Amino acid sequence: MAPLVPLPQDLIPFLDRYLPRKDNDDFFVTLTYAQSLDSRISKGKGIQTIISHPETKTMTHYIRSHHDAILVGINTVLADDPGLNCRYCDHDIRPIIIDPSFKLRTIFQRSKLHENCVNGVGLAPLVVIDRHSLVEGHGIDTLVLDVDPKTGKFSWLDIFKALREKGIRSVMVEGGATVINSLLRRGEDGLFVVNSLIVTVAPIYLGSGGVEVSPREGLAVEDVSWWRGKRDVVCCGRLTSEAGRLAADEQGGEVSC
Numbered sequence: 001m002a003p004l005v006p007l008p009q010d011l012i013p014f015l016d017r018y019l020p021r022k023d024n025d026d027f028f029v030t031l032t033y034a035q036s037l038d039s040r041i042s043k044g045k046g047i048q049t050i051i052s053h054p055e056t057k058t059m060t061h062y063i064r065s066h067h068d069a070i071l072v073g074i075n076t077v078l079a080d081d082p083g084l085n086c087r088y089c090d091h092d093i094r095p096i097i098i099d100p101s102f103k104l105r106t107i108f109q110r111s112k113l114h115e116n117c118v119n120g121v122g123l124a125p126l127v128v129i130d131r132h133s134l135v136e137g138h139g140i141d142t143l144v145l146d147v148d149p150k151t152g153k154f155s156w157l158d159i160f161k162a163l164r165e166k167g168i169r170s171v172m173v174e175g176g177a178t179v180i181n182s183l184l185r186r187g188e189d190g191l192f193v194v195n196s197l198i199v200t201v202a203p204i205y206l207g208s209g210g211v212e213v214s215p216r217e218g219l220a221v222e223d224v225s226w227w228r229g230k231r232d233v234v235c236c237g238r239l240t241s242e243a244g245r246l247a248a249d250e251q252g253g254e255v256s257c
């Protein structure tokens, strides 16, 4: 487990504008990940790849300290065996795993998620499963939803509505690529469900075999700020409103930051 380091003083005020407010009583979604210069988030399918510098890795734990829950897809758990707790300060954050066929059941007992619960340094995960995968006697908290039979996917609105009903008000989404790419798309109502985007870019290339973040359609990011650290840069922004989208279209579909 990489040790955390002190955060540069200017990083905290830079981030705070993009984080949920403490008195937030609406629902807030922050999408955050670390990528290479060629928009890869790992070297290959099922492989954990350290991309962030210790400084930006520590930043992710600072961001965790501002959210009620942290959400990842099941492949990230299988590849990375993440702790999904907050090591920046004493803060309880609930891990949410999107796992329609409930694969976590088979590896949970030997996972870091389980170890953290047993050691009292992490909350028990909540696993979002499809109704058809419901089985008894596993001792894991589940949230049962229906996937769309055509796509095999949950709707993000259903997921976030159900989390809200459980008292969760803010979710930090950490990946992986399937989750990120689908959240970089408008929902059926034409709106994005993501409120803030926080992307670390490291000066490395991971190559064409890497796991790529690239949504199906181009989109503009607005209200953008950049922070430059010892090695990485961090881009914060919000997903485009209709006006931003039109501006992107006028530039021939190119995305400008």
Ligand SMILES: NC(=O)c1ccc[n+]([C@@H]2O[C@H](COP(=O)([O-])OP(=O)(O)OC[C@H]3O[C@@H](n4cnc5c(N)ncnc54)[C@H](O)[C@@H]3O)[C@@H](O)[C@H]2O)c1
Pocket: 032, 033, 034, 035, 041, 042, 044, 045, 046, 047, 048, 049, 051, 072, 073, 074, 075, 076, 077, 079, 080, 098, 099, 100, 101, 147, 152, 153, 154, 155, 156, 174, 175, 176, 177, 178, 179, 180, 182, 211
């Ligand atoms: N660099 C980073 O910031 C970062 C962050 C997280 C993960 N990763 C890397 O990403 C890779 C994993 O990415 P990935 O794309 O393979 O997997 P993923 O973690 O996005 O998980 C995908 C799986 O989650 C489930 N899922 C996701 N969205 C769903 C939905 N709406 N409805 C139903 N099921 C849904 C499905 O089972 C799907 O196969 C790993 O190599 C990991 O190391 C990198």
Ligand SMILES: Nc1nc(=O)c(N)c(NC[C@H](O)[C@H](O)[C@H](O)COP(=O)(O)O)[nH]1
Pocket: 033, 034, 048, 049, 050, 051, 052, 056, 057, 060, 072, 076, 080, 081, 082, 083, 084, 085, 174, 175, 200
């Ligand atoms: N910010 C970031 N930089 C990286 O270089 C990297 N590989 C990840 N990956 C995110 C993913 O969710 C990981 O699984 C967790 O970062 C594991 O971290 P924890 O054990 O929870 O601290 N995230």
